Amino acid sequence: MPHTYQYPRAALTVDCVVFGLDDSELKVLLIERALDPFKGKWALPGGFVRVDETLDDAARRELEEEAGLKNVFLEQLYTFGELKRDPRERVVSVAYYSLVKLAAHDTKAATDAADARWFPVSKVPKLAFDHAEILDAALARLKGKVRYQPIGFELLPPKFTLSQLQHLYEAVLGTELDKRNFRKKVLGFGLLVPLKETQMTGRHRPAQLFSFDADKYEKLKKRGFNFEL
Amino acid sequence: MPHTYQYPRAALTVDCVVFGLDDSELKVLLIERALDPFKGKWALPGGFVRVDETLDDAARRELEEEAGLKNVFLEQLYTFGELKRDPRERVVSVAYYSLVKLAAHDTKAATDAADARWFPVSKVPKLAFDHAEILDAALARLKGKVRYQPIGFELLPPKFTLSQLQHLYEAVLGTELDKRNFRKKVLGFGLLVPLKETQMTGRHRPAQLFSFDADKYEKLKKRGFNFEL
DNA sequence: TTGACATAGTGTTAATGTAACACTATCAAT
């Protein structure tokens, strides 16, 4: 007869830090809580993990239920397990984070939550629970990550210009980059294939369009290749 | 009345990947399971999290109960939440990792486990549950971490030679380093204070002893200083 | 005492990578 553990258990939740880029500013997705505790306060989307779903699945499900977001690529961040995180009872939360393009996931309507909105990371309101701490951790991780992995390409349309790509990096890192150095570097990886088309956006010189060579990226990554920006 | 979550809950455990250095080789601490499932198999030390202890506390407690290790500095690694990790029931495990010096924590006697032993990382036996996967993740993280944080100093005695420090790094990274470049780099950080003493170990030239300036390290770290090796 | 051995300690150089810098090109609109 298999032994099972019978003592009181902590509840398990997931929380998602979804960063959004709208070509200029880095934003975070927050929901307004519909229920107590912290009713009416802003918080990260998230909720309880079911016994028959993985953590990743739970995070994806909650994101869809509370903010209408689907097909988001989530990455695990950290697990928060302090005793008094939740005033109701002991709750351990596995935090996830992600970076999406805002145009595609425009301010979706909330379903479980009272409201869901994108806030510029520089202007987030006071958050429920320990969510401010989680957000800080996610931001630090994102900045670190973006420097050595070409995370940005998935956020852009299949065809994009180097300027778009650069703006994306600038928004995430919160700094300005030198155009020539940036182009030299990213082209040097050999992962961008120039297309025959150009993009005309307004009354100025059209820009060369590129696409991202995902296959080549996967191969190089397996060999431990280093894509440090 | 506060709402509490009443659905069936996953069990929460912690698992610890403790790496040990004995001046030459990198080892891992494993325990032999005393109970089913996987009775008699080798596994990472770990166990259930109690409702009234944090994750960090649980990891520390289990390490002491199962392997007699105390005062280990643990860092959270990743949380593993696949559905069939444990054949008994749904178990989510928060993994921790650490690096200790072996001399100080010599093969302690096990209490909860049948046995506890250090295995060279190149010779670990087949492990219970998904612990092989956890170990791989920890090893990758350790290698990444050691390159940009002076993690090694806590593992050495308060007074140590540069050769000792270099051997430590070589063992963790699994590569050889150039002596002169290594010395130049680590001394360049200004975190090592040369002592007036030397160390005499055998029939050869005595080596200069250093100590680690922890205060200075903390200050520089706060300013976002980069200690990349 | 002297020679063998074992580890400590020490600088230079070539190659590479990074960061700073300004001007020309091409389109649309007027």
Add this chain to the structure above:
DNA sequence: ATTGATAGTGTTACATTAACACTATGTCAA
């Protein structure tokens, strides 16, 4: 034809990294 707006392009000084070999100082044994 001029203006406005963004695209696109090289060079150089500087910093970092990687490769490389010899001398110094102690013990021990002959």
